[in-house]
Amino acid sequence: MDELTPGAMTPRPDSPEMGPAMLGDIVLCPAFAERQADAAGHSLSHELALLTTHGCLHLLGYDHSTPAEEQEMFALQNELLADWYDSLSKRGLSFQPKPSGAKAFPSAADRETLDEQIDTDFE
Secondary structure (H helix, E strand, C coil), rough: CCCCCCCCECCCCCCCCCCCCCCCCCCCCCCHHHHHHHHHCHHHHHHHHHHHHHHHHHHHHCCCCCCCHHHHHHHHHHHHHHHHHHHHHHHCCCCCCCCCCCCCCHHHHHHHHHHHCCCCCCC
């Protein structure tokens, strides 16, 4: 959170050598995530996994404020999440079946449309 120089994976000049570091926090609201999951047509568990992956990427310095950043971040988010599902069965673990369809592994535009729908449905 404050152990790294913003925007760089290097320690601050006043901190000890690089090692395990706290990057920040991810805070998820289950009630809001459930509304998003319902609107997208997938489980709350999948939505929380998606939001956690998205939050981790933000902590690592990714953003989606420009079209190029957005494309990079959402592509990486979806790749990581899909790979995680695929790795579970290889390791003999079970979570839930890997969801399919565009809303399960959305683009930024898909998420923006979903957010607008949720705002309209819950006002």
